Amino acid sequence: MLLVSSVAIQAYRDLSKPGAWDFWRETYVAASMNSAVISDVDIDGSGRGRRALAISGTIGSASASWFRDRLSEARLAPGDAVLLSSQGGALNQAAIMGEVIRTHGLVTAVATSDASGKLRPSACASACVLIYAGGQTRYGIAGSRLGVHRFTTSAPVSDPLAEAQRIQGMVLGYMTKMGVSSGIVEAMSQTSDIRWLSPKEALALNLVTKPIDRP
Structure with missing residues (x-):
């Protein structure tokens, strides 16, 4: 009983993390x-x-x-x-x-x-x-x-501007690595719509x- 309870508590804690339910559902229920x-x-x-x-x-x-x-x-x-x-x-x-x-x-x-x-x-x-x-x-x-389009995050952050800059930097680094022109980030930043x-x-x-x- 104690073993089952400890596993259940750990599972609850894991699923309490942001996005954990979505990950669990996609992995075990429906992709x-x-x-x-x-x-x-x-x-x-x-x-x-x-x-x-x-x-x-x-x-x-x-x-x-x-x-x-x-x-x-x-x-x-x-x-x-x-x-x-x-x-x-x-x-x-x-x-x-x-x-x-x-x-x-x-x-x-x-x-x-x-x-x-x-x-x-x-x-x-x-x-x-x-x-x-x-x-x-x-x-x-x-x-x-x-x-x-411009990428944003729906998760709560303490500094939205810093988070936006982090995302932009990540996208720029990734696209440059893949051989895409850095101008793609400028094209993305022009609108929040597609x-x-x-x-x-x-x-x-x-x-x-x-x-x-x-x-």
């Missing part, structure tokens, strides 16, 4: 993102098919761990693709997911795909853009959209590294 493995996707029209993991949904507080598991199951090789379709979510989780993509040598594209591997344009906004930036090559699919980058802007910022004319 906030969905995935599908596509065995043969021709992203650039070269006729070279590649394996892809398509992910969609909200980036939650446990999405990085979920993503690692899905990658392991998908057995992607360097040069294979991650297809993205998301309106954003947790910034720190997105950065980790982007790092994982880069470590594995994967490419990224904003798109969905049917079972046959035919691509459809999609949207990737807010924190999703950080995942996209992790691609070794970042394909720009015709008709797909990349949206940015600002959809034109294909020309995304290319100029080196966010898109390989534009593809066909969807």
Whole structure:
């Protein structure tokens, strides 16, 4: 009885931490993102098919761990693709997911795909853009959209200005590491609403590294 009680008390304390319930729910009940493995996707029209993991949904507080598991199951090789379709979510989780993509040598594209591997344009906004930036090559699919905005935190902080500067510094450091122009942070800072980058802007910022004319 004492052992059970001590475990229950520790579990309660753990779940009392900010965001812990969301993490627990996503880990053990229902993930906030969905995935599908596509065995043969021709992203650039070269006729070279590649394996892809398509992910969609909200980036939650446990999405990085979920993503690692899905990658392991998908057995992607360097040069294979991650297809993205998301309106954003947790910034720190997105950065980790982007790092994982880069470590594995994967490419990224904003798109969905049917079972046959035919691509459809999609949207990737807010924190999703950080995942996209992790691609070794970042394909720009015709008709797909990349949206940015100023990042803020909903958690209570003693110094909001310092926290905003910390977040901006983190995003700048991450994007620079991924080879994206520092101008992306200026584009983000211009509005708290989603600002959809034109294909020309995304290319100029080196966010898109390989534009593809066909969807």
